[in-house]
Amino acid sequence: MDFSTPRESQPLLNQKKSNQKPQKWPFRGILFGLLFLGALYLLYVFIKYEIQPASNDTTKTWKLKHVSSIATTNDDYVKQCAPRVKCDPNAKYRSLNGSCNNLNTPTWGAEKTPFFRLLNANFSDGYYKLRLQSNGSALPSPREVNIKVFLDQEIYHVDENNVLLVPFGQLIAHDVSGLFLDIPGNGKGGVVDGCVDANARKTYTQCQMVVDNPPDDPVYAKHNISCMGLFRSLTSRNYSCPLYPTAFVNNNTHFIDASEVYGQNLDYSLHLRMMEGGRLNFSINNNGEMFCPFLANKNLDLTVHSIKDTEYDTGDPDNGNQNLGIIAMQTLFLRYHNYIAFKLSTLNSNWSDEILYQESRRIVIATIQRILYKDFLPIIIGEDFQEAYGLNEENIYDPTINPSTSQEFSTAAYRILHSLIPVQFNFINKDYKTEFSVNVTDWMRESNLIPIRNNFDKLLKGFLETPGRLIQSSYNYFISNFMLAKPNQPPYTGRDLLTIDIVRGRDVGLQPYNYVRQFCGLPLANDFEDLVDLIHIKDIKKLKGLYNTVNDIDLMVGILLEKHSDGAIVGPTAQCIMADSFYRYKAGDRFFYDVQGQPGSFTKDQLKVIQKITFGHVLCATTNVDDIQDKIFKVVDHNLFPTNKLKCDEYYLDLKEWEELNDHTEL
Numbered sequence: 176m177d178f179s180t181p182r183e184s185q186p187l188l189n190q191k192k193s194n195q196k197p198q199k200w201p202f203r204g205i206l207f208g209l210l211f212l213g214a215l216y217l218l219y220v221f222i223k224y225e226i227q228p229a230s231n232d233t234t235k236t237w238k239l240k241h242v243s244s245i246a247t248t249n250d251d252y253v254k255q256c257a258p259r260v261k262c263d264p265n266a267k268y269r270s271l272n273g274s275c276n277n278l279n280t281p282t283w284g285a286e287k288t289p290f291f292r293l294l295n296a297n298f299s300d301g302y303y304k305l306r307l308q309s310n311g312s313a314l315p316s317p318r319e320v321n322i323k324v325f326l327d328q329e330i331y332h333v334d335e336n337n338v339l340l341v342p343f344g345q346l347i348a349h350d351v352s353g354l355f356l357d358i359p360g361n362g363k364g365g366v367v368d369g370c371v372d373a374n375a376r377k378t379y380t381q382c383q384m385v386v387d388n389p390p391d392d393p394v395y396a397k398h399n400i401s402c403m404g405l406f407r408s409l410t411s412r413n414y415s416c417p418l419y420p421t422a423f424v425n426n427n428t429h430f431i432d433a434s435e436v437y438g439q440n441l442d443y444s445l446h447l448r449m450m451e452g453g454r455l456n457f458s459i460n461n462n463g464e465m466f467c468p469f470l471a472n473k474n475l476d477l478t479v480h481s482i483k484d485t486e487y488d489t490g491d492p493d494n495g496n497q498n499l500g501i502i503a504m505q506t507l508f509l510r511y512h513n514y515i516a517f518k519l520s521t522l523n524s525n526w527s528d529e530i531l532y533q534e535s536r537r538i539v540i541a542t543i544q545r546i547l548y549k550d551f552l553p554i555i556i557g558e559d560f561q562e563a564y565g566l567n568e569e570n571i572y573d574p575t576i577n578p579s580t581s582q583e584f585s586t587a588a589y590r591i592l593h594s595l596i597p598v599q600f601n602f603i604n605k606d607y608k609t610e611f612s613v614n615v616t617d618w619m620r621e622s623n624l625i626p627i628r629n630n631f632d633k634l635l636k637g638f639l640e641t642p643g644r645l646i647q648s649s650y651n652y653f654i655s656n657f658m659l660a661k662p663n664q665p666p667y668t669g670r671d672l673l674t675i676d677i678v679r680g681r682d683v684g685l686q687p688y689n690y691v692r693q694f695c696g697l698p699l700a701n702d703f704e705d706l707v708d709l710i711h712i713k714d715i716k717k718l719k720g721l722y723n724t725v726n727d728i729d730l731m732v733g734i735l736l737e738k739h740s741d742g743a744i745v746g747p748t749a750q751c752i753m754a755d756s757f758y759r760y761k762a763g764d765r766f767f768y769d770v771q772g773q774p775g776s777f778t779k780d781q782l783k784v785i786q787k788i789t790f791g792h793v794l795c796a797t798t799n800v801d802d803i804q805d806k807i808f809k810v811v812d813h814n815l816f817p818t819n820k821l822k823c824d825e826y827y828l829d830l831k832e833w834e835e836l837n838d839h840t841e842l
């Protein structure tokens with residue numbers, strides 16, 4: 176036995192019998208004194224910043240708490256305007272417009288109902304006018320904020336996540352949120368041209384948020400473009416529901432229910448269907464590949480842009496054609512629906528078109544929900560945070576939870592992922608060669624590339640194999656200057672997405688960053704310097720030069736600048752806002768895929784199948800892309816980690832649990 180090693184229970188300091196005399200009072204006194212002062216200081220810090228007693232992981236103590244709305248207006252729509260809806264409590268399938276999901280409040284989560292608010296709206300007149308700074312002056316031009324705070328600090332590095340995060344993230348955005356523009360007519364049968372002339376600004380309330388570009392604007396000044404014409408958003412007043420303060424309407428269903436694939440209401444959904452074999456309408460290209468139905472030259476919104484050449488008919492008429500990434504997702508899930516419908520029809524030859532359509536729709540929605548909660552969200556808000564927030568737990572439906580998208584989520588928190596948008600999309604072939612790349616901003620509202628030369632497969636391979644833009648506060652230079660340029664005109668006739676996002680937050684009356692941060696359990700900053708816990712001092716200095724007080728900073732700006740939380744790609748305030756909406760989409764959705772005991776629930780065995788479906792299954796069922804990583808949003812080098820690339824045989828989708836459904840469930 177080695178006696179030189181002290182026994183564990185033996186305090187190390189007592190190990191050696193020291194000949195020294197015990198230390199005397201003055202030394203101990205100083206030590207205790209210092210400790211006492213230290214404790215007092217800590218107490219002061221704890222009180223000042225309302226820090227809760229820490230567990231091992233201090234960040235988790237406040238994160239675990241669910242936020243609950245402190246807005247007083249969330250019931251106004253239901254009380255004052257909601258139509259009476261008669262629901263069938265035994266309906267097996269969710270409605271197309273989201274109504275009757277909640278049997279007590281049937282309009283919760285339905286299309287064309289107002290966004291939920293976490294905090295009350297903030298308008299300078301308490302009703303509709305844009306917020307001002309606390310001293311009554313106008314807020315800084317968002318374009319100037321972008322130029323001074325964000326644009327000059329772009330980092331040209333890539334991430335371990337791949338580009339697929341962008342189109343999939345956008346697909347979810349278009350599922351849960353649709354803020355339409357309130358475009359005024361010019362009295363001559365046309366519409367006001369972008370609010371750019373001074374007269375329009377004076378005449379139309381919808382033109383109140385035109386953004387002035389600073390005179391030294393690095394891009395627009397030399398072309399004499401002095402402002403960015405923008406319209407305000409549609410309000411509940413546009414739908415004959417005059418709420419006070421102004422409420423903004425979601426034109427999509429709030430639920431994660433693939434409404435961008437199926438449409439937001441019954442009429443529109445019928446127009447998208449073949450009415451045969453449960454399938455959705457489609458077009459075929461020269462290679463016999465399936466796409467969303469081609470629509471030639473249909474103009475959607477000529478005031479902002481015009482549509483060129485190939486356009487597709489999708490469940491999301493407003494945004495489905497916005498860029499190549501989203502059109503790829505629309506195509507992918509249309510094909511997936513039709514693939515499932517075909518499979519189910521071979522298993523159940525007696526099923527009607529309606530049953531095939533609804534059963535396929537149910538599986539498509541479940542697939543999107545699975546990918547979102549299992550693969551996408553942990554990357555965004557962090558795995559530990561997601562776990563701690565209870566977002567991984569088996570779903571227990573709670574009818575008291577309002578499933579509606581929060582305004583803070585749709586017009587700020589979820590938009591910060593715009594910073595992930597890459598400059599280019601790569602078209603990569605089966606041999607992992609990039610055949611060509613295109614600028615995302617050169618190909619907006621134009622889809623001609625998609626249906627030719629196997630480009631669709633190459634674009635998807637490109638999403639998987641291209642490392643994403645490093646997560647950072649700035650948006651890329653192109654999307655910050657040249658988005659949606661006028662057709663056949665130079666790029667500088669385009670727009671700045673970050674400017675739009677900041678001003679959109681003012682449009683819908685979001686509270687400033689400091690108050691939302693406090694709502695999320697973080698300390699309220701008394702002055703700019705107090706932000707240093709989450710925002711870099713160099714950014715604080717810039718904010719000081721732009722905003723009057725710390726209470727004036729736009730929510731979008733503050734959350735973009737926040738340091739990211741451990742394991743997440745966003746900071747704590749964005750985590751808090753996002754987790755809230757994603758929690759309510761789940762716990763407040765009676766048809767969420769894993770809810771049991773409802774007329775629309777999957778059987779236990781079907782659920783087991785659903786729980787195995789991944790993005791790889793979707794790709795293998797619908798494209799020629801092969802060798803797909805299980806961790807779908809990560810870049811996996813095929814040379815270094817060949818075994819992490821799985822062949823499509825491993826993504827076989829077996830739906831025999833749906834065979835002769837009458838044996839499993841009642842129809």
Ligand code: HEM
Nearest residue numbers: 341344345348352353354498585589590592593596675679
């Ligand atoms: C190439 C990719 C993308 C482009 C070009 C793009 C562009 C846009 C544009 C122009 C708007 C409307 C702005 C306004 O007038 O208020 C918008 C809205 C929005 N975007 Fe993106 N976006 C992209 C990707 C994403 C991604 C990856 C996310 C999130 C993961 C996202 C989330 C949102 C949200 C939540 C809205 C508000 C939707 C609404 O309520 O109507 N977008 N985006």
Ligand SMILES: [Ca+2]
Nearest residue numbers: 350428430434
């Ligand atoms: Ca939806």
